[in-house]
Amino acid sequence: xxxxxxxxxxxxxxxxxxxxxxxxxxxxxxxxxxxxxxxxxxxxxxxxxxxxxxxxxxxxxxxxxxxxxxxxxxxxxxxxxxxxxxxxxxxxxxxxxxxxxxxxxxxxxxxxxxxxxxxxxxxxxxxxxxxxxxxxxxxxxxxxxxxxxxxxxxxxxxxxxxxxxxxxxxxxxxxxxxxxxxxxxxxxxxxxxxxxxxxxxxxxxxxxxxxxxxxxxxxxxxxxxxxxxxxxxxxxxxxxxxxxxxxxxxxxxxxxxxxxxxxxxxxxxxxxxxxxxxxxxxxxxxxxxxxxxxxxxxxxxxxxxxxxxxxxxxxxxxxxxxxxxxxxxxxxxxxxxxxxxxxxxxxxxxxxx
Amino acid sequence: xxxxxxxxxxxxxxxxxxxxxxxxxxxxxxxxxxxxxxxxxxxxxxxxxxxxxxxxxxxxxxxxxxxxxxxxxxxxxxxxxxxxxxxxxxxxxxxxxxxxxxxxxxxxxxxxxxxxxxxxxxxxxxxxxxxxxxxxxxxxxxxxxxxxxxxxxxxxxxxxxxxxxxxxxxxxxxxxxxxxxxxxxxxxxxxxxxxxxxxxxxxxxxxxxxxxxxxxxxxxxxxxxxxxxxxxxxxxxxxxxxxxxxxxxxxxxxxxxxxxxxxxxxxxxxxxxxxxxxxxxxxxxxxxxxxxxxxxxxxxxxxxxxxxxxxxxxxxxxxxxxxxxxxxxxxxxxxxxxxxxxxxxxxxxxxxxxxxxxxxxxxxxxxxx
Numbered sequence: 001x002x003x004x005x006x007x008x009x010x011x012x013x014x015x016x017x018x019x020x021x022x023x024x025x026x027x028x029x030x031x032x033x034x035x036x037x038x039x040x041x042x043x044x045x046x047x048x049x050x051x052x053x054x055x056x057x058x059x060x061x062x063x064x065x066x067x068x069x070x071x072x073x074x075x076x077x078x079x080x081x082x083x084x085x086x087x088x089x090x091x092x093x094x095x096x097x098x099x100x101x102x103x104x105x106x107x108x109x110x111x112x113x114x115x116x117x118x119x120x121x122x123x124x125x126x127x128x129x130x131x132x133x134x135x136x137x138x139x140x141x142x143x144x145x146x147x148x149x150x151x152x153x154x155x156x157x158x159x160x161x162x163x164x165x166x167x168x169x170x171x172x173x174x175x176x177x178x179x180x181x182x183x184x185x186x187x188x189x190x191x192x193x194x195x196x197x198x199x200x201x202x203x204x205x206x207x208x209x210x211x212x213x214x215x216x217x218x219x220x221x222x223x224x225x226x227x228x229x230x231x232x233x234x235x236x237x238x239x240x241x242x243x244x245x246x247x248x249x250x251x252x253x254x255x256x257x258x259x260x261x262x263x264x265x266x267x268x269x270x271x272x273x274x275x276x277x278x279x280x281x282x283x284x285x286x287x288x289x290x291x292x293x294x295x296x297x298x299x300x301x302x303x304x305x306x307x308x309x310x311x312x313x314x315x316x317x318x319x320x321x322x323x324x325x326x327x328x329x330x331x332x333x334x335x336x337x338x339x340x341x342x343x344x345x346x347x348x349x350x351x352x353x
Numbered sequence: 354x355x356x357x358x359x360x361x362x363x364x365x366x367x368x369x370x371x372x373x374x375x376x377x378x379x380x381x382x383x384x385x386x387x388x389x390x391x392x393x394x395x396x397x398x399x400x401x402x403x404x405x406x407x408x409x410x411x412x413x414x415x416x417x418x419x420x421x422x423x424x425x426x427x428x429x430x431x432x433x434x435x436x437x438x439x440x441x442x443x444x445x446x447x448x449x450x451x452x453x454x455x456x457x458x459x460x461x462x463x464x465x466x467x468x469x470x471x472x473x474x475x476x477x478x479x480x481x482x483x484x485x486x487x488x489x490x491x492x493x494x495x496x497x498x499x500x501x502x503x504x505x506x507x508x509x510x511x512x513x514x515x516x517x518x519x520x521x522x523x524x525x526x527x528x529x530x531x532x533x534x535x536x537x538x539x540x541x542x543x544x545x546x547x548x549x550x551x552x553x554x555x556x557x558x559x560x561x562x563x564x565x566x567x568x569x570x571x572x573x574x575x576x577x578x579x580x581x582x583x584x585x586x587x588x589x590x591x592x593x594x595x596x597x598x599x600x601x602x603x604x605x606x607x608x609x610x611x612x613x614x615x616x617x618x619x620x621x622x623x624x625x626x627x628x629x630x631x632x633x634x635x636x637x638x639x640x641x642x643x644x645x646x647x648x649x650x651x652x653x654x655x656x657x658x659x660x661x662x663x664x665x666x667x668x669x670x671x672x673x674x675x676x677x678x679x680x681x682x683x684x685x686x687x688x689x690x691x692x693x694x695x696x697x698x699x700x701x702x703x704x705x706x707x708x709x710x711x712x713x714x715x716x717x718x719x720x721x722x
Contacts, residue, residue: 020638024641039649090658102510108516112520113424115654120425121493131509138467142474147478148479150478151485275384
């Protein structure tokens with residue numbers, strides 16, 4: 001065991017030989033999260049409203065202030081502006097009299113269809129409140145049955161789904177690059193000549209990759225907590241869920257490095273696997289919602305399984321089939337580990353470098 | 354001039370021996386284009402099941418309204434799937450559909466009698482933006498439904514006025530942002546990799562010892578990077594054309610001019626990076642810089658009329674200013690209203706970057722020598 005400790009210490013010291021690569025692999029997902037969380041969709045929209053001069057205008061303004069979620073945020077933040085009928089910067093709502101009937105006209109600036117949709121829907125929701133008030137008991141009452149007791153910000157889901165990606169990126173990048181560099185610098189010869197069992201050497205390398213992958217995951221988790229005030233109920237369980245993801249990624253990276261023996265192609269394998277896996281594997285929303293085929297494909301990646309296991313820790317609700325996801329992650333981890341050991345033996349101990 | 358030509362040919366030969374540099378500016382943007390195309394290029398509709406248990410006629414009208422009300426994307430807000438109740442609940446619980454509308458048996462009866470008809474709406478709210486859409490789409494449906502069944506009109510009518518006759522679609526807006534990223538990355542990867550190569554093979558030492566002005570050395574590098582960036586970006590624009598049908602046509606030269614100025618801003622700092630950073634880490638840093646700038650510099654949405662949403666740090670690089678005029682040229686084939694001011698801003702960015710970046714690079718080359 002002391003030998004393993006020495007090996008692990010040596011592995012960790014190798015950090016100093018490639019500080020920038022480690023920094024990129026470990027910090028990149030956190031930076032991505034912080035940047036994306038600054039621009040991700042938010043339900044509350046500022047809406048420009050021309051200073052009301054009529055009763056209808058005042059009523060609309062009041063209705064706008066009440067459009068929102070009963071268990072979340074308001075959807076409209078009216079901003080009173082003076083409208084001079086000149087060019088419109090974004091949008092402005094003006095209540096006008098047309099044929100002796102008040103009309104709320106929304107003047108749009110150059111905005112895309114998604115923004116038009118958002119502004120239109122919000123104004124309709126405010127207008128409908130007024131209509132419903134006038135209809136009284138004739139109005140249709142929509143009784144909401146939301147799944148969770150509170151609306152959850154999208155930044156929480158996005159950050160949670162980024163956790164497996166952070167772990168995967170760190171383990172696969174570092175696993176791929178470091179082993180490929182051993183071939184490029186011909187230091188792989190030292191491993192071949194080492195009087196130790198390959199299991200010890202690979203074990204130390206995997207332990208190091210897992211450790212760094214968990215650091216990357218922890219950084220995203222902290223950023224998520226600080227940014228969105230979303231902390232997992234059981235942090236140790238989150239680490240445990242991410243562990244097989246890191247192991248699969250570490251094995252994939254190491255395999256790519258062993259087979260390709262060149263830094264850039266091995267790195268590209270890690271890069272493509274990480275990003276394709278993230279996008280396919282519930283990175284932006286639950287895979288099941290994207291259609292049957294998408295869901296099936298996404299279940300081939302460890303990401304969807306990890307996301308489904310992480311979900312209860314952040315949202316307090318179970319999704320998918322946790323037992324199946326655990327079984328998938330364990331089986332794939334074992335298979336990847338076995339493949340890595342086999343390729344390592346073949347490439348390092350039996351083949352000349 | 355002959356000297357410049359010789360050095361330019363030398364740089365070109367160096368590139369020919371490592372043509373993979375061209376892919377560095379092409380593959381990441383293509384990857385992003387495909388990802389966003391998959392995410393936002395499709396129909397942004399909610400898949401819901403309507404369990405219409407209404408014994409009267411109004412339930413069917415409401416069900417019909419879900420098909421009839423169109424979003425600004427030109428598609429219905431809801432994609433109603435026909436499922437038996439058990440299958441619908443099963444699909445909802447498995448998150449295969451976004452929600453369920455349950456119209457009770459007495460819906461029509463209560464509506465006709467004015468006794469507060471209700472609709473039960475089951476939906477997922479793990480993402481508050483989607484939950485918001487469920488709520489505000491409902492308003493569109495009910496508005497149409499009230500009109501269809503002839504209820505007394507609203508106290509306030511709604512109308513809209515647009516600056517253009519056609520709607521600006523969201524994915525093409527993103528696609529132009531990705532094209533600008535490709536212009537930028539194409540040049541950055543080229544100049545980084547070639548400089549890095551020269552650094553490793555100690556050619557920069559020879560540059561530093563050159564008896565002539567270092568402008569002769571740096572100019573061909575900048576020119577090649579500019580050409581590579583323009584070629585890469587134009588290649589991606591061609592893909593955008595094949596995908597969404599947007600192409601600048603006769604305005605291509607204006608696109609090249611704006612993109613060229615953006616490229617000239619990014620080339621000098623990347624040149625410096627190539628002289629200092631490790632090969633691999635530098636390449637990654639270059640790509641990540643490009644991606645970050647894309648995300649925060651108006652790559653995902655229109656900037657010109659949304660300055661209040663633009664973070665302060667996005668104003669520190671030219672992409673934020675260039676992206677909307679590029680959209681004018683590519684998506685609408687119209688001359689940007691702010692053409693001259695944009696040109697001035699981009700020239701200032703490019704000039705400053707060239708002066709500072711190339712000056713520092715020249716000093717560094719001399720010190721190396």
